[in-house]
Amino acid sequence: MKTSFLRTALLCPIAAMSFAGLVMAQEERTTPSTPRFVTLPPKPSTDGAESAVTLPTWNGSFTYSGHTYNYNMVGTAPSSNATTTIPVYIIPIKIVITSKTGTTTTYDPAHVLTNGRTVVQNTIKSPLFDSTTQYVQGGVNVGTTQYIDAYQRANFWGTVSTNPNYHVLFGTPTVMAEQTLSPPTNDGKTGQEFGFTAGEVNINWLDAKLQGILKKATKITPNALPIFIVYDTYLTDGGCCIGGYHSSVGAQAYAEFTYADHVGAFSQDVSALSHELGEYVDDPLVNNSGNSVSCGILEVGDPLENNANYGAYGYSVNGFMYNLQDLVTLPYFGAPASTSVNNWFTFQGETLSVCQNGG
Helix, strand or coil, X not given: CCCCEECXXXXXXXXXXXXXXXXXXXXXXXXXXXXXXEECCCXXXXXXXXXXXXXXEEEEEEEECCEEEEEEEECCCHHHCCEEEECEEEEEEEEEEECCCCCEEEECCCCEXXXXXXXXXXXXXXXXXXXXXXXXXXXXXXXXXXXXXXXXXXXXXXHHCCCCCCEEEECCCEECCCEEECCCCCCEEEEEECCEEEEEEEHHXXXXXXXXXXXXXXXXXXCCEEEEEXXXXXXXXXXXXEEEEEEEECCEEEEEEEEECCCCCCCECCHHHHHHHHHHHHCCCCXXXXXXXXXXXXXXXXXXXXXXXXXXEEEEECCEEEEEECCECHHHHCCCHHHCHHHCCECCCCCCXXXXXXX
């Protein structure tokens, strides 16, 4: 069925990626409470062995200003007219923060929202996994499908329009057992962020813990995407607030995001996850960097973080208004405009110039 979308007019500070610690950055931020997303560098396999199962990816290129830029993306080439489905595992992370006075505060993705669903259930019901929304972009119907698939089809509409069976889909998520993490006081605290009391956890401490969980989850293989979900908890690295990140260990990509259930807050409902899934599809192993794209790493959500409502648009599905972030298309990085639907530089048709807001 077709569902409507709306734009929430909220202004936000300019967001960028943090530079401290292990975080790969576009721009250094030293002030706290700056909404942003990051990537963490790919790490070698912890056991020195690579799985025989591999993530389906394809390589492409474009020429801009006389230079050829290469990229690697999830799925098959749009000209293949084929469908790729990525298995998904959701791993809820309960965060228990103990203050220096001994008071504990718990942030649990099992929290039941006002619509009667838990945070995890509401995530699974979102347009990121639900396929009933019809996406008509500037008068062009790019499909009734999942949000990221619609974006990627629009991203390569110059080819997909004549190869309509091309899709990159996420399978119905398998929810794994919830894990509880309790950061030491130096790495975890609470703070007033975006109008509510949020958890704040050091990203490098958390990432080490998530890698440990991944190592034990032997049924997760590189052809699948594990997603770690935290509730009302932002990550920190030289200041708050990081809404999510993606990275890889060996050939295994993974992502983390926060679900904030406060209206108007950064990372509201699944907006951070839409950001990370879009970037996973277009840069799964965090290797489209350096000379591979014309303005740095091919992170398709980052250039729109400073837009109204943190770049998100509202889509109503399954009785809930979800916030899904707009994502830039390949012409933003210098590919021919004819690559994307309507020659647009973003999925929602924002007016931009090549690399206007960095990569």
